[in-house]
Amino acid sequence: MATDKNGFEIPDQMRDFAEKSVDQARKAFDDFMDVTQKAVSTAEGSATAMQTGATDVNRKALSFAEEHVDAAFKFAQDIVKAKDIESMMKLQQDYLRQQMESLGEQARDISETATKAAQDAAESSKP
Template structure:
């Protein structure tokens, strides 16, 4: 017969160390994410067709990354307080359900932005080709016969 670990027996000092480590990791991630977002804001995409859509897509991806990381850090902190295996399983199951729903909504938002951006880009490309075709001078040596 195997003994199921009793997580309530984990000393408070160990729980405290775990929480501190998770909080430090979260602060490091927040610093990295803020730096990345600042870098993305400085990128000039004004000469790119559908630049607004690309910028919006990048901003959404950054926001979703931060949102998902925050959810995972929150779960990690909750797990450090769990005293029984059943609590851990329930916390993980609830987190998984929430994240699957979140991912579904996030993917739909990204799809909408991507479709809009592709349409804008193709419109701009079509206009560029039409402008180029219209600017070609007619051939004075060709009579059309």
């Protein structure tokens, strides 16, 4: 059992249960992502210039969502394995900092992709 200096104990069975729950949720999410990606691929069959741009944005958004869920699962797994409250707080601080950095980069990337898609659509509609 893990014990911190305040006497807080996390039983091994609780850790095992939490870890199995995270693994099961991860598998369910991976299955969902597989089905979603297949659906997105099927919908792309009849793309025009605007649809192609929208597809690029959708793919990026889907990829970014998957990255965030991956990070959340990794965070959950790390928290389950944490030995004490201090390490939990450090993990949370690091996770939040990384997510904020990632969100900023992804927002810029989506904005650039959407702008390019609109420009491409406008170019393709010119006579």
